[in-house]
Structure formats: structure tokens, C-alpha cells
Amino acid sequence: xxxxxxxxxxxxxPLTIVQPDIMVICDKDKLDGKRCNGAPDFIIEIVSxxxxxxxxxxxxxxxxNAGVREYWIADPRRKIVTxxxxxxxxxxxxxxxxxxxxxxxxxxxLINFSEISDLLNI
Numbered sequence: 297x298x299x300x301x302x303x304x305x306x307x308x309x310p311l312t313i314v315q316p317d318i319m320v321i322c323d324k325d326k327l328d329g330k331r332c333n334g335a336p337d338f339i340i341e342i343v344s345x346x347x348x349x350x351x352x353x354x355x356x357x358x359x360x361n362a363g364v365r366e367y368w369i370a371d372p373r374r375k376i377v378t379x380x381x382x383x384x385x386x387x388x389x390x391x392x393x394x395x396x397x398x399x400x401x402x403x404x405x406l407i408n409f410s411e412i413s414d415l416l417n418i
Contacts, residue, residue, distance in 0.1 A: 300317050
């Protein structure tokens with residue numbers, strides 16, 4: 297598990313480097329000591345109030361095409377989490393921040409967003 301700032305090179309052509317807020321990389325061969333070369337398995341982005349389309353549109357496009365298995369967008373302003381489970385072609389399933397959400401690519405991992413939002417006063 298890694299968090300920003302940590303570079304992820306999704307593609308050489310065109311060169312696409314991103315810094316997801318939170319990511320899980322299961323294949324250690326993708327790590328070279330400086331960055332991840334290839335798609336992480338699971339990414340969570342926290343929406344920036346100044347540019348929400350970056351997370352909802354641009355990064356969703358990059359992550360899906362690069363092979364990210366699951367991509368969540370946590371939006372503190374709207375108090376929702378949008379789950380994109382690319383591996384099963386399930387996109388834009390929304391949950392309120394008080395939800396306990398299953399990470400689809402893992403058998404028994406649940407994330408309780410009500411506890412996180414309470415800690416962050418969101």
C-alpha cells in the first residue's frame with residue numbers, strides 16, 4: 297500500500313504518470329524503488345474541490361485503460377464514494393459516506409467510511 301506523493305507510470309506511449317492518493321500494488325515486480333511501473337490493483341482518489349473532473353473523467357479513463365482492477369473516488373463535498381470495479385465492468389456505483397463498502401477485488405476486505413469521515417471531520 298502506498299500513498300501520494302508516489303509516482304505511477306501507467307504508459308510509455310503516451311507517457312502517462314499519475315500520483316494516486318492511495319493505492320495497493322500486489323505485484324512487487326512493478327516497483328523499481330522510485331515508482332510503480334504499471335497499473336496498481338486498487339486506487340482511491342480523494343476529489344480535489346478545484347478540479348473534480350480530473351478524478352471523475354480523466355483519471356477514470358487512464359486507470360481503466362491501464363488495467364487498474366478497482367478505482368474508488370471519495371468526494372468529501374458530496375459525501376459519496378463512487379466505486380468503479382473495472383474488472384467486472386461495474387462503474388459508478390455510489391455509496392454515502394456512512395457506508396461500509398466491500399473492496400470487490402478482495403474476498404474479505406471492507407472499508408468503513410463512517411469511521412474515516414468521523415476521524416477527518418468530513
